[in-house]
Amino acid sequence: xxxxxxxxxxxxxxxxxxxxxxxxxxxSFKQGxxxxxxxxxxxxxxxxxxxxxxxxxxxGGKVYVDGIDTADETRxxxxxxxxGMVFQNPDNQIVATIVEEDVAFALENLGGPPQxxxxxxxxxxxxxxxxxxxxxxxxxLSGGQKQRVAIAGIIAMRPKCIVLDEPxxxxxxxxxxxxxxxxxxxxxxxxxxxxxxxxxxxxxxQCKRVIVMDKGKVLMDDCPKEVFSNVDKLKEVGLDVPQATxxxxxxxxxxxxxxxxxxxxxxxxxxxxxxxx
Amino acid sequence: MAILKTENLTYTYSQGTPFEKTxxxxxxxxxxxxxxxxxxxxxxxxxxxxxxHFNGLLQPTLGKIYLDGMDIWANKKNIRNIRxxxxxxxxxxEYQLFEDTVYRDIAFGPKNMGLSEAEIDGxxxxxxxxxxxxxxxxxxxxxxLSGGQKRRVAIAGVMAMEPEVLILDEPxxxxxxxxxxxxxxxxxxxxKMTGNTVLLVSHSMEDVAKYASKILVMNESRLFCYxxxxxxxxxxxxITQMGLSVPQITRVFDMLRQKGVDLNDEVxxxxxxxxxxxxxxxxxxxxxx
Numbered sequence: 001x002x003x004x005x006x007x008x009x010x011x012x013x014x015x016x017x018x019x020x021x022x023x024x025x026x027x028s029f030k031q032g033x034x035x036x037x038x039x040x041x042x043x044x045x046x047x048x049x050x051x052x053x054x055x056x057x058x059x060g061g062k063v064y065v066d067g068i069d070t071a072d073e074t075r076x077x078x079x080x081x082x083x084g085m086v087f088q089n090p091d092n093q094i095v096a097t098i099v100e101e102d103v104a105f106a107l108e109n110l111g112g113p114p115q116x117x118x119x120x121x122x123x124x125x126x127x128x129x130x131x132x133x134x135x136x137x138x139x140x141l142s143g144g145q146k147q148r149v150a151i152a153g154i155i156a157m158r159p160k161c162i163v164l165d166e167p168x169x170x171x172x173x174x175x176x177x178x179x180x181x182x183x184x185x186x187x188x189x190x191x192x193x194x195x196x197x198x199x200x201x202x203x204x205x206q207c208k209r210v211i212v213m214d215k216g217k218v219l220m221d222d223c224p225k226e227v228f229s230n231v232d233k234l235k236e237v238g239l240d241v242p243q244a245t246x247x248x249x250x251x252x253x254x255x256x257x258x259x260x261x262x263x264x265x266x267x268x269x270x271x272x273x274x275x276x277x
Numbered sequence: 278m279a280i281l282k283t284e285n286l287t288y289t290y291s292q293g294t295p296f297e298k299t300x301x302x303x304x305x306x307x308x309x310x311x312x313x314x315x316x317x318x319x320x321x322x323x324x325x326x327x328x329x330h331f332n333g334l335l336q337p338t339l340g341k342i343y344l345d346g347m348d349i350w351a352n353k354k355n356i357r358n359i360r361x362x363x364x365x366x367x368x369x370x371e372y373q374l375f376e377d378t379v380y381r382d383i384a385f386g387p388k389n390m391g392l393s394e395a396e397i398d399g400x401x402x403x404x405x406x407x408x409x410x411x412x413x414x415x416x417x418x419x420x421x422l423s424g425g426q427k428r429r430v431a432i433a434g435v436m437a438m439e440p441e442v443l444i445l446d447e448p449x450x451x452x453x454x455x456x457x458x459x460x461x462x463x464x465x466x467x468x469k470m471t472g473n474t475v476l477l478v479s480h481s482m483e484d485v486a487k488y489a490s491k492i493l494v495m496n497e498s499r500l501f502c503y504x505x506x507x508x509x510x511x512x513x514x515x516i517t518q519m520g521l522s523v524p525q526i527t528r529v530f531d532m533l534r535q536k537g538v539d540l541n542d543e544v545x546x547x548x549x550x551x552x553x554x555x556x557x558x559x560x561x562x563x564x565x566x
Contacts, residue, residue: 039453040453040454040455040456041423041424041425041452041453041456042423088451142320142321143320144320166451169450169451170450170451171320172319172320172480173319173480173520173521173522174319174320174520175320199451199452199453199454201454202525237455238453238454238455238456239453239454239455240454242525243483243524243525243526243529243547244525244526244529246547247526247529247547247550247551247554250547250548250551251551251554251555254551254555255564256564265525265528265529265532266532268529269529269532269533269536272529272533272538272554273533273536273538275554275558275563276538276554276557276558276561276563
């Protein structure tokens with residue numbers, strides 16, 4: 001069992017007078033896992049994510065990426081090559097005027113033979129389904145397409161882990177779906193560890209593990225079915241559950257005893273059929 | 278009489294160039310005063326172009342727009358007045374805050390309308406309260422606030438003009454579920470309090486289903502339909518085909534129907550679904566009345 005990222009007794013404050021955002025936070029992520037992090041705005045999830053590739057450094061405790069201490073400045077390139085980040089706004093992440101040049105940007109900075117860069121850029125664009133747009137200008141693309149180009153730029157570096165901070169918040173349902181499919185594929189086919197910060201419960205329910213954060217602490221850490229069965233607790237911290245789960249929850253409040261682990265419409269439909277027959 | 282009405286409304290971008298594109302194609306619609314309208318359509322369907330016509334930000338290539346029976350482009354000089362009567366809140370409106378205090382930012386619109394100091398003061402305080410901003414916040418710089426608070430300041434700035442029609446383009450994008458419910462609840466409250474017409478552009482069918490009395494669906498530059506949520510979600514198959522989604526709860530009941538349990542084809546909120554299931558159980562004698 002190898003850990004790709006690990007926070008040990010993590011403490012963080014933005015400056016000395018500021019309040020502690022984390023106190024004694026312990027979390028670890030195994031290579032190949034796909035995890036969602038949920039929590040309301042300001043709960044510390046983005047601050048945590050920024051620790052995973054040394055954008056922020058701990059005020060106390062340690063963060064390790066693939067065994068490397070993120071506080072070790074001499075290893076900064078190694079850390080960022082292993083953990084890539086994708087942010088919410090696609091327009092803030094694209095630097096070049098041609099899609100393929102944008103994807104090549106980080107690789108070119110790392111150096112390496114041009115043929116290798118060419119090969120990796122093509123591969124990355126194919127992996128996110130944007131190869132045929134490689135010669136387009138980014139502004140001609142939709143938000144979802146731009147987000148996939150941003151992801152390609154990261155895959156080209158062959159990272160072991162990708163952290164996505166609300167990558168679909170600015171996208172429409174179609175764009176959202178395509179980005180999620182891409183992310184899942186990267187996890188399943190290439191074994192890339194995925195850490196997905198999201199406000200969409202249906203995205204979280206597609207992950208194997210869901211972490212709920214509140215006030216800088218881990219409130220829940222389990223598979224989606226277990227997490228979503230805590231409807232009251234989730235609502236308390238300003239989160240939501242899928243409608244299928246909510247229906248079951250409401251019916252159970254009226255005295256029925258349906259399976260509280262239902263999250264998708266198939267299971268919900270089956271349970272209702274059984275109930276009515 | 279309809280508060281907003283379009284007649285053969287057509288808008289073509291970059292006309293006469295190779296990039297020519299008709300974004301709104303022959304739209305005819307009548308929106309009654311006091312409706313809460315959910316506007317849906319995938320990216321590029323023309324919904325943003327359409328709503329930008331309602332307060333005269335875009336001038337139609339063809340066709341007409343009437344506000345309360347008056348052609349808004351009949352007198353070009355009058356268009357400034359139209360913008361006071363139809364308020365538009367853009368996506369990510371917090372990027373448009375610019376004053377040094379929250380109070381002054383909210384007061385900006387009413388001030389431009391030439392209202393008296395006392396009236397402006399009353400409106401600023403009323404709307405701030407309506408969107409859940411406390412008195413202390415009013416004296417702060419908008420840039421000291423959290424993202425959700427900033428968003429509410431920006432919305433209050435438009436509400437304070439008390440427009441007859443309030444249009445919001447994805448007011449909850451990027452907010453957590455708690456913040457989302459709060460803002461939508463406040464918009465609903467504003468709607469109830471003032472009786473003004475509200476248009477809410479959203480990608481979330483769940484939200485539209487929960488709040489709207491009518492739904493306007495744009496597809497490929499055309500008006501697909503304008504109808505009650507019941508009638509719109511009854512066409513869930515067509516809606517799914519155009520790349521939109523229907524609420525998860527609607528999908529559950531669509532599945533049940535396919536399996537031979539036809540309860541109702543108008544299920545789009547959890548609350549309604551709970552009622553429907555318990556009623557059915559009662560009918561089947563599975564629970565006591």
